[in-house]
Amino acid sequence: MDRSFESVNVETKLFLFLTLQVWIVRCMFTSMKIYRLNIIQNLPISTSEAWEFLSDPVNLKTITPDYMGFEILSGAEKKMYPGQIISYKVSPVLGIKLNWVTEITHVNNKMFFVDEQRFGPYKMWHHEHLFIKKGNKTEVTDNVSFKAPFGI
Numbered sequence: 001m002d003r004s005f006e007s008v009n010v011e012t013k014l015f016l017f018l019t020l021q022v023w024i025v026r027c028m029f030t031s032m033k034i035y036r037l038n039i040i041q042n043l044p045i046s047t048s049e050a051w052e053f054l055s056d057p058v059n060l061k062t063i064t065p066d067y068m069g070f071e072i073l074s075g076a077e078k079k080m081y082p083g084q085i086i087s088y089k090v091s092p093v094l095g096i097k098l099n100w101v102t103e104i105t106h107v108n109n110k111m112f113f114v115d116e117q118r119f120g121p122y123k124m125w126h127h128e129h130l131f132i133k134k135g136n137k138t139e140v141t142d143n144v145s146f147k148a149p150f151g152i
Contacts, residue, residue, distance in 0.1 A: 034124070037144040047131050050138040051110045054129065055080045060088075069097060082107050085118065092121050093149075123147035 019037065043050050053059055057076035064070040068091055075086035084104040091097050100120035107113045110131060117125030124147040132139040 034145055034147055037142070037146075039142045041140045041142075042134065043138045043140055044136075045138060046136065047110055047133045047138045050140055051131055054131075054140065055107070055113055057084070057086055060086075064090075067095075068092065069095065080104050080107055080113060086115075090121070121149050123149060 019039070054063070057072070057080060060076070061070050061072060069089065070091075071089040073087040073089060075084060078084065082104060086102050086104070088100045088102075089097055090100045098121045101118045102115045102120070102125070103118050105114045105116050112128060112130045114129070115125075115127045124145070126145045128141075128143040130139075130141040130143070132141070
């Protein structure tokens with residue numbers, strides 16, 4: 001794998017998960033509503049390379065910071081497809097281990113995929129991953145819509 005992809009990926013994953021933790025804690029103390037998070041990354045690799053890596057469920061652990069305690073339990077053995085159910089253990093806030101089950105609901109090869117929580121720490125979770133070719137680079141956009149845990 002291209003070294004420049006790894007360095008961008010590390011910075012981006014840390015930013016994404018720190019931002020999510022701040023939002024989650026904020027949501028716990030505000031009224032229940034749907035929150036939205038939009039992150040755009042410009043990766044110095046082709047759309048095919050970005051898609052191959054980011055759409056492979058096995059790589060979820062690689063792109064998740066260690067402090068999240070992320071562990072895939074089942075469902076990541078096959079290439080991504082609509083209807084795929086993936087189970088994890090994750091510690092999104094305060095190091096508390098939680099079960100998380102997501103479903104891949106939509107896949108359009110090298111363009112986008114969507115995962116939605118079926119069971120887990122959020123009241124609701126909808127995550128769109130969009131891939132746009134920009135010359136010899138790829139713009140990857142993550143659009144996350146979620147409701148805070150604990151019914152808040």
